Amino acid sequence: MNNMKINRLKIVNYKLFQNVTIEMNENINIFVGENDSGKSTILEALSMVLTGKINGSSVANRLNLDWFNAQVRQKFKESIEAGNTPDLPTIEIEVYFASPDEDEIAIKKYRGTNNSLHEDAEGVKLEIIFDTQYAPAYKQLLVEGKVRDIPVEYYRVNFRSFANPEYYVQTTARKVACIDTTKKDYGPVLSRFVSTSINEYLSEEDMTELRHAYRANRHEFTENQAVIRLNQKLQEGHSFDGKTIGLNLRESGIDEWKGDMSISLDGIPLENSGFGTQNMFKSEIFLLQNTDVDILIIEEPENNLSYSNMSILISKLSESNGKQLFISTHSSFVANKLGLQCLHLVANARTTPFKSLSSDTYNYFLKLPGYNTLRILLANKAILVEGPADELILQRAYIDNYGKQPIEDGIDVVAVDSLAFQRYCELASLISKPLTVVTDNDGNAEAVRKRYEKYTGLVTLCVESDNTLNTLEPSVLAANLDTFESFKSIIYLGKDIESRDPDSIKSFMIGNKTEWSMRVFTSEKKINYPSYILKAIGIDSENVGDRDE
Template sequence: MRLEKIFIQNYKKFQEETIKFNQDINIFVGDNNSGKSTILEAISMVITGKVGGLPIINKLNLDWFNSQVRKQFKASLIKQESIEPPEIIIEAYFDISSFSEAEVKLNSYKGSNNFLRENAAGVRVHIKLNPEYSENYKELLKNGKIEDIPIELYKIEFRNFAGSFEYYSTGLAKKIAIIDTTKKDYGSVLNRFISNSISNFLSEDEKANLRVAYRTNRKDFTNSDSFKKLNEKISLDYSFADKKVNINLRENEIDSWKNEMSISLDDIPIENVGFGIQNLLKSHMFLRENTEVDILCVEEPENKLSFTNMSIFIYKLSKLEKQLFISTHSSFVANKLNLKNIHLVSNNNIKKFSDVPKDTYEYFLKLSGYDTLRLILAKTIILVEGPTDELIIQRAYKDKYGVLPIYDGVDVMSLGGVAFKNYCDLAMMSQKEIFITTDNDGNYLRKKEKFKPYSDYVRVFIEENEEKRTLEPSVLSVNSDNFWELKKIIYHGQDADSKTETDILNFMLNNKTDWALRVFQAEHPIKYPNHINELLEALKHEK
């Protein structure tokens, strides 16, 4: 079984969103709090009827509702408007062509009882005001007793698209599994492994022998001299209603010994090995025990793993014949599982990486080992032509704001002028604002015009004086009244006296990274060209 798409209305980040899926691998990439995990959570909710292993109704809370929708509802209450409370809808649309012979029965889930009014096979969860409480709601509303979404009056309704109720109890939940590497929740997986191992490898006689051995050990413990001495001292020190008080082991069920068992790796208890290894083992055992699973959701597979172990884990995931849904911050994970499988999650909208123009997509495909997702994951990003610009921007930012830009969440990325177009395409698709500073190359207006199609999301800062084609003459010009200090910095004080402006400019043009690094490391600041100062000022609002 495969999911074709999911529809989400009013759930957390998503006011109304339809997300189409790949049949094999889906990687959701975005900054923190962008909604990646919400998508995985929504998939799990609509298929299983549960959140975090508990029924949805037990976990329902106000924070589930889209913040904008909730805000509008509360505003209507203040205005004393009569309004229906908001609802949450999550719908999973199945790919009928993916059904196995055993899953053909899912065709009975086909119908148009869905938000999109499509004749499709699928299931939906609908969180809404319980009609039985509608009069209660109206009365409370009339008396001004409603101050927020009245979830106490809500119900959770599960239907398939044919209109039938309670679909999740038919075994559909067995088709999906969730591996959350951010949580230490391996207990249930290990307990199941232990229980299955005992059942598979021990005869009834052998299990009976273990029960006897466990009970004998408990008896030996309570019959030990130290334990008896403890109870003697308690009896002398404390009594209750003329009754003797002592300590004993609890009487347990016949198979309680299984609960005392754990797993060791090379004789080291699993509780004492690293979190990353725990995650690997948990994932390995989980997949081994859940053979019926068709849909696998993995939260941050890179979490707490070394580069080598992460490589192994990602390789194993890629070989599974399952529909994968993965949330990640890692460019490595994204590159290993193919860029065509990436869904960019940004500013409450979701786009497929492959939706960018073809030449841009092919450009990024060639950067298999490159930090492809840096633009998407950065809080704020400045794109520059090369390492010279990068060093100068870094130092200029530090001189203005007291810290390097990265400590304010501002990433400065050097990529070469020919790549600007590709990153601008990416910025437009992900609706992310970016900042660019580049040379005018002798034609300010023509250079500015190149970025005009991207003006909604791209802010460009260029030297207007066309005689100053690159950064070097611009820096030299604004430091003309401070020429001596600039000479000392660039020449490290060596033979600086005899150097003219032409000498300095030639040195800067022929040793671009060297002069920029010396400025970056200098004890005293220099002056910066106007277009750089304008860029820094624009960043003030991003801090």
């Protein structure tokens, strides 16, 4: 039997998204993006429309103004201030299901054209709309000039299928499970684990015995001499309307003991374990408890997990056969392990599927070892360099000029095979991610510039303009000829240092790329940098020379 599967999500006017339609993958959907890019909002919207809840509470009970898209809300307010009567904004979230088989009778009943695309399809929608019964009150507020913002107190929440009957959530919610490892809320997951364990492993006679033992312990507590003395003191010093005052335990239901049960690992209460261990256990129990659901929604599964535990969790997620996964992540490891072909890149209030890359570039990244792919996409700013030596020199140039490492300003310096630079440029262009490329001129700076012309406006190209300085080593040496003796003392430690001239030092640098660049990086002395390196870190080349483009 086919499970309930989602092939499209449409969000209108909810938070960052004014109007976005996301085509879903059949099995795994991974949403990646910078902080506040909207990836969590997508999972939130998906959970709201399918379960009727947000963060464990009813959508209707949590409705607030901040849900409305900021631009839409601002436009409404400006129109009101101008004395107009604008249309009242609505929020719509729609889920389109993949065509179910004959066994999915409930889902097939949701087929209709009651959707924004007017398609004849199975689906459900959540609407947050103005409740017309409050129209007279709203009109009176308009007349009195008391409307300043969207009157959310006059709004209602509708759940409708595409066939138009209301409230489908009883069916869809049973097929969905959500977990957010970013929040320390273990109550529902762990309470269910405790309850299930008790019911599975204890007989009715066992539970009757425990109920009796629990009440006996409560009775023993109330008969303790300290409690008796406490009540005697109270009665001596206080009374109310001629009645004595006493303190005692509340009366409890016969199964109150279940609520006092706690989980421990190797004798250590779970709440006293590390956050990573708690998350791993929570996730493990979550997967065990939800073997019968069709859809898993998981917020940042990597949160607080070690590399090994993250590997274990990702393996378990990969084994969730038949389930459709919706995951948000910041982790290149998670994305690579579950499959880059499953990625949705979230930026600029829109989403772009990773597989929309050209086939050559798409296949290149699928085969690429390591996890640089998301580093490029998730950094506030990314600088691509050709190798470890370029990376070390650029990092040290940044430290010398700004007193801190680039990463402290959200700048990720990534060493990439120069032949792949244009692959990364195409990747960055999917989400309009600005990129800086630092590359050798290989004896023809103009030819290098021409290769990147199609990325003008997106890619900042930093290349040595002097064609005689074809790689990093001669460029750095040329920048330090005026202080050659000092520069030589930093990068060369041989006993024959006095006899070494610029040409021999250049030969040493070319033959020992990592060694000389590491010595510069760790030196207490500073060197001079080529203008194209300085341009890459935001230093105006006109102030430091004119070898740059």
